[in-house]
Amino acid sequence: MLKNISRRGFVTGGVGVAAAATAGYLGLGFLTRVNSEKEGATDGAAASLCNACPHQCGYIGHTHYGRLAQQIALPAHPAAAGRLCAKGYGYSQIAYSPNRLTDPLKRNANGDFAPISWKQALTEIAERLGEIDPRSLALVHSFAPTGAWYGRRFLEALGCANCYADAAAVDLSFASGTRQALGTEQYEADTANAKLTVLIGANPAEDSFPRMLQELLASRQKGGRVVVIGPRCDRSTVLADEWVPLNPGTELAFVLALANVLVTGHHYDAGFIERWTTGFEDWERTLRSYGPAWAERICGIPAATIARLAAELAAAMPAAAVIGGWPKRAGHAYANAGETARALCLLNTLLGNWNQKGGLLLCEPLEFGALDTELIPPIPHPSTRRLGDAEYPLVAPTSGSVAHMVRAADEGTLAGALFYESDPAASCTNTAFVKAALRKLSLVVAIDVQMTETALLADYVLPETSYLERFEIPTLINGKAPSVAVSTPVIEQRHPGTRTADGIFTELASLCGVGQYFDFTVEELASAQADSLGLSLAALKREGIVYLNTTGFSYGKLPKLQTPSGKIPFTSDACKAAGYGASPAWVEPEPASEPSADEEQLLLVSGEGAVSNLRTNDIEDLGEITRHYNLARAHINSAVATRLGVADGDEVEVVGAGVVGRVRAKVSQAIHPTALYLPSGYGCTSPSLKVAQGVGLNPLDFVPFRIEPGYGAALTQGAPVTVRKVGA
Amino acid sequence: MTRYGMLIDTTRCVGCFACRVACQRQNSLEPEQGFVRFEEREHGTYPLVSLENVPLQCMHCADAPCVAVCPTGASFRGDGGIVGVDPGRCIGCKYCMAACPYRVRSFNETSGTVDKCRFCAVQTLSGAATCTCVDACLTNARIFGDLDDPDSELSRAIIERNALPIAGDLTQVSVFYVR
Numbered sequence: 001m002l003k004n005i006s007r008r009g010f011v012t013g014g015v016g017v018a019a020a021a022t023a024g025y026l027g028l029g030f031l032t033r034v035n036s037e038k039e040g041a042t043d044g045a046a047a048s049l050c051n052a053c054p055h056q057c058g059y060i061g062h063t064h065y066g067r068l069a070q071q072i073a074l075p076a077h078p079a080a081a082g083r084l085c086a087k088g089y090g091y092s093q094i095a096y097s098p099n100r101l102t103d104p105l106k107r108n109a110n111g112d113f114a115p116i117s118w119k120q121a122l123t124e125i126a127e128r129l130g131e132i133d134p135r136s137l138a139l140v141h142s143f144a145p146t147g148a149w150y151g152r153r154f155l156e157a158l159g160c161a162n163c164y165a166d167a168a169a170v171d172l173s174f175a176s177g178t179r180q181a182l183g184t185e186q187y188e189a190d191t192a193n194a195k196l197t198v199l200i201g202a203n204p205a206e207d208s209f210p211r212m213l214q215e216l217l218a219s220r221q222k223g224g225r226v227v228v229i230g231p232r233c234d235r236s237t238v239l240a241d242e243w244v245p246l247n248p249g250t251e252l253a254f255v256l257a258l259a260n261v262l263v264t265g266h267h268y269d270a271g272f273i274e275r276w277t278t279g280f281e282d283w284e285r286t287l288r289s290y291g292p293a294w295a296e297r298i299c300g301i302p303a304a305t306i307a308r309l310a311a312e313l314a315a316a317m318p319a320a321a322v323i324g325g326w327p328k329r330a331g332h333a334y335a336n337a338g339e340t341a342r343a344l345c346l347l348n349t350l351l352g353n354w355n356q357k358g359g360l361l362l363c364e365p366l367e368f369g370a371l372d373t374e375l376i377p378p379i380p381h382p383s384t385r386r387l388g389d390a391e392y393p394l395v396a397p398t399s400g401s402v403a404h405m406v407r408a409a410d411e412g413t414l415a416g417a418l419f420y421e422s423d424p425a426a427s428c429t430n431t432a433f434v435k436a437a438l439r440k441l442s443l444v445v446a447i448d449v450q451m452t453e454t455a456l457l458a459d460y461v462l463p464e465t466s467y468l469e470r471f472e473i474p475t476l477i478n479g480k481a482p483s484v485a486v487s488t489p490v491i492e493q494r495h496p497g498t499r500t501a502d503g504i505f506t507e508l509a510s511l512c513g514v515g516q517y518f519d520f521t522v523e524e525l526a527s528a529q530a531d532s533l534g535l536s537l538a539a540l541k542r543e544g545i546v547y548l549n550t551t552g553f554s555y556g557k558l559p560k561l562q563t564p565s566g567k568i569p570f571t572s573d574a575c576k577a578a579g580y581g582a583s584p585a586w587v588e589p590e591p592a593s594e595p596s597a598d599e600e601q602l603l604l605v606s607g608e609g610a611v612s613n614l615r616t617n618d619i620e621d622l623g624e625i626t627r628h629y630n631l632a633r634a635h636i637n638s639a640v641a642t643r644l645g646v647a648d649g650d651e652v653e654v655v656g657a658g659v660v661g662r663v664r665a666k667v668s669q670a671i672h673p674t675a676l677y678l679p680s681g682y683g684c685t686s687p688s689l690k691v692a693q694g695v696g697l698n699p700l701d702f703v704p705f706r707i708e709p710g711y712g713a714a715l716t717q718g719a720p721v722t723v724r725k726v727g728a
Numbered sequence: 729m730t731r732y733g734m735l736i737d738t739t740r741c742v743g744c745f746a747c748r749v750a751c752q753r754q755n756s757l758e759p760e761q762g763f764v765r766f767e768e769r770e771h772g773t774y775p776l777v778s779l780e781n782v783p784l785q786c787m788h789c790a791d792a793p794c795v796a797v798c799p800t801g802a803s804f805r806g807d808g809g810i811v812g813v814d815p816g817r818c819i820g821c822k823y824c825m826a827a828c829p830y831r832v833r834s835f836n837e838t839s840g841t842v843d844k845c846r847f848c849a850v851q852t853l854s855g856a857a858t859c860t861c862v863d864a865c866l867t868n869a870r871i872f873g874d875l876d877d878p879d880s881e882l883s884r885a886i887i888e889r890n891a892l893p894i895a896g897d898l899t900q901v902s903v904f905y906v907r
Contacts, residue, residue, distance in 0.1 A: 070754060083866050086745035089753050205742035205866075213866045217740070233777050235742045239867065245775050610744050620759040621752055625745055629766065637774060669774040 047074075047544025049475065049487035051467035052091035052615050054143040055079035055209060056475060058545050061092070061468065061490030068092055068468060068491055076545050078211060078481045085208035086611050090622040094466045095491060099618055099689050100449055101463035102495040113461065118499065118507075121460050126511035128443045128459075129158070132416045135384050138162035138405050142421035146472045146522060147447070147464075147501035151420045153379065154505045157514035161382035162414075164400040166422035172713040173332055174324060175396040177341025180572045181349075182362065183562030185396050188479045188553075189323045191215035193358035195316035198227045198309065200251050200344070201332065202324050205235035206610045213239065224358075225316075227309065229254060229301075231605050232635065232677050233670035244309075245672045248603040249334040249589025249718040250299035255343045256586060257295030257303075258310045258322070260287045262350045267314035269352025276558060277349060279571035283583035290586065298586075300672075317351040319358025334718050336587035338394060338711035342575070343584035349568050355553055363552040364559050366476040366484075369532030375520050376528060387413065392712030394578050401712030402428050406705075409437040416443035420501060421464070425453035426614050426684070429714035430657055431698060433705040447504060450618060451688040465498040473526045474540060482552045484533060485545040486526070578710030589718050600644065601720040602636070602676040604656060606699035612681035623691035626682075632696025633666035635677035636723060641667040646725045654678070656702030656721035663697045665723075676721055678702075731809040732847050733875035733902035734859070735882055735891045736783055740869035743768055743781030750864035751845075761834045763845040764861060780907070784894065785832050785861075786811060786845035787901035794824035794833065802841075809875075809902055810849050815841045829898060847872075875902060 044063045049056040058077035062070040075082035104121035105113040137160045141148040152163045175185035192215040204212035216239045228240040237243045262268050292303035313320045353359025388404030408414040425434045438457045446455035447462045455461045472487040502522035509518045530537040571582040611622040648667040683698025703719035748764040767782040788811045794803045802817035818841040825833045833844045848859040862870040873882030891904035
């Protein structure tokens with residue numbers, strides 16, 4: 001908790017100073033300013049945060065005659081670093097999409113949706129919520145701060161603890177495993193100053209992390225090396241010196257073997273381990289079984305390569321790091337993903353690179369200060385635990401296990417669910433299982449801008465204003481540049497029938513008899529949050545982002561760790577109790593699958609492509625890129641394709657989890673022979689999403705429903721599939 | 729004289745499409761109208777593989793085939809060596825699209841005219857030192873500047889990094905590639 005935060009001074013780059021922000025934008029900002037002087041009220045500008053992915057990159061939206069004309073990324077925004085990705089430019093067009101939801105919808109007796117009034121929708125929802133035991137309700141929300149805050153508060157007011165963050169679908173294992181090692185769910189990398197960066201699964205070019213790309217470039221310009229480990233030679237490998245392929249899901253074996261080489265050769269930072277850690281001897285013993293030759297048999301990386309990379313890390317430490325990046329893909333969504341994340345933290349600990357220049361950074365956590373309790377009265381904590389927290393004791397508290405929520409729906413423990421900008425029917429786990437589970441609920445409410453797969457299953461669909469049209473409460477940005485950002489309306493609301501999350505939840509609360517907890521406006525809430533940081537909301541809205549007067553980290557000094565010992569533990573009692581080793585040991589990525597007698601099986605890996613995720617897949621500009629460049633194709637190794645008689649561009653059948661799907665094949669040298677890559681963000685079935693519907697496949701159609709023991713994440717990677725040429 | 733040009737470093741291009749979409753939004757283009765077109769190549773054999781992305785756009789040729797074949801004079805080479813299309817004169821015959829060896833001209837179905845990269849002429853001719861695609865590039869793969877100024881960042885980078893036209897001296901281009 002930070003105290004005495006005050007303004008360090010606004011960062012240039014906001015609305016008022018766009019012209020002077022950086023030399024790179026001088027011309028654009030200058031022209032905009034000239035135009036606005038010439039044309040008076042025709043032009044405007046407002047600070048916004050992109051809503052296409054959890055990075056929420058900041059930009060100034062410039063308008064011309066009320067329409068978004070230009071997006072100028074904020075140089076000061078820690079994720080954007082002055083750039084937006086293709087998805088960010090494209091997703092602004094959601095506001096203008098003809099496929100948006102514009103009126104509340106209710107499912108009628110024959111399963112179709114019919115428009116109804118807001119009054120009818122909210123009254124009926126409130127009535128039906130009243131019939132459900134609050135302990136059997138759940139909310140899954142997105143990263144958008146207003147909806148998450150109001151949604152959680154609404155459920156708490158009803159006495160319900162079952163709130164889940166949708167980001168869990170991608171990040172849960174990583175956040176949870178990291179927490180076991182470091183007492184926090186996240187850390188940063190000082191990549192710009194690194195001599196060696198080993199990326200395991202991180203793909204900033206396609207997961208679209210502008211600052212990370214900039215940092216990789218900066219590192220290379222100073223002579224740093226970049227190595228990418230993963231089953232696919234993805235677009236980020238362009239910036240790497242070396243791509244090292246491995247069997248899908250075996251990242252843990254590689255990490256353990258690197259640690260083995262460092263420990264057996266005494267190439268670790270003994271001073272750091274002495275001062276900052278506990279339980280090293282335990283991992284040292286565990287690691288003895290995991291030499292490079294052992295790892296080669298599992299992950300397929302030659303033992304000599306593992307030994308060489310370990311030696312390179314030792315030579316470069318502490319300005320070296322092995323990182324997963326965002327979304328934390330290091331072997332994510334396999335049955336060993338949480339332990340991979342934990343082992344990764346401990347491998348870096350051997351390098352003594354925490355809060356060292358060029359290493360990894362543990363930053364002070366940020367929180368808002370206490371809010372005015374007269375305005376925003378505290379709510380008694382629900383008496384019961386969140387569903388899944390007992391079954392999955394290692395789960396990251398900020399997220400919870402969405403997969404368990406789905407199982408609770410299937411098993412009847414859950415009766416009703418609200419989905420705020422979240423789409424587990426497309427993004428959580430086996431899609432058929434999720435859909436069947438949600439159909440068992442007596443009430444499903446979806447709040448979204450478009451008709452998602454989850455909304456298709458809802459009893460009520462509530463249309464939301466798009467991010468470009470709405471105000472969002474401030475977001476704290478942890479990390480190297482501790483800051484607070486806010487998103488303001490860039491354009492006028494386009495559809496009178498849409499509402500914002502604060503309005504929806506406030507009225508629902510009133511109708512449910514808990515309105516006393518919502519007797520304030522969203523502006524008042526935002527103002528109270530800004531006040532608690534010593535900031536003025538007006539200034540924050542004008543600038544878009546403000547750096548807080550606190551150091552995120554200091555080189556050579558670790559913040560107070562929230563682990564049981566206050567140090568970095570090589571062993572975890574909680575992990576041991578959950579059935580893992582006290583210190584990280586090898587865990588199989590999959591329960592052994594039934595080998596198919598007659599057909600060659602590949603392991604299905606997925607991940608975002610350059611232009612598509614589940615939010616951006618219906619954007620016309622981006623859909624056209626997918627179509628023109630055939631980006632929805634399944635990638636298959638050339639040698640395997642030859643064996644299967646599949647040529648580049650052939651239509652193939654993918655079979656997995658009892659589902660058959662057809663897609664074109666991209667025959668490639670740039671993928672591991674045991675892997676089949678399907679880009680995620682495709683395979684939309686929603687008829688109203690006319691750009692996205694029927695394009696590509698959703699990889700989650702082909703994975704069985706399984707949950708990672710202890711950690712609670714859905715296991716969505718590495719499912720066995722077969723591939724055959726259509727018509728062969 | 730000012731002669732605008734660009735360097736594109738394909739060793740940095742990750743093929744993320746940010747330049748293309750930024751350009752489309754900036755210039756209010758149709759979804760099908762990409763002024764930047766990508767060629768993607770895989771080099772090598774598994775596991776020794778690398779990817780190469782080559783973004784192509786109007787090369788603003790001194791010897792521009794599109795200008796030569798245009799029957800109405802709509803395609804022209806103007807100030808700063810920027811090749812432009814005058815939509816008022818364009819009859820949409822697409823001769824220029826067929827003549828362009830780089831296939832970087834696109835047809836606007838709404839207006840019935842041909843369009844292509846303008847080197848952000850409105851802002852560059854007003855003195856701005858950059859184009860939208862240059863600003864947008866996530867990996868700083870692009871440099872824009874004056875080819876006739878030997879001290880410009882662009883001119884120096886072309887020499888230092890041995891940047892070359894994509895197709896030799898075919899059309900005397902203004903866009904140079906590091907590969």
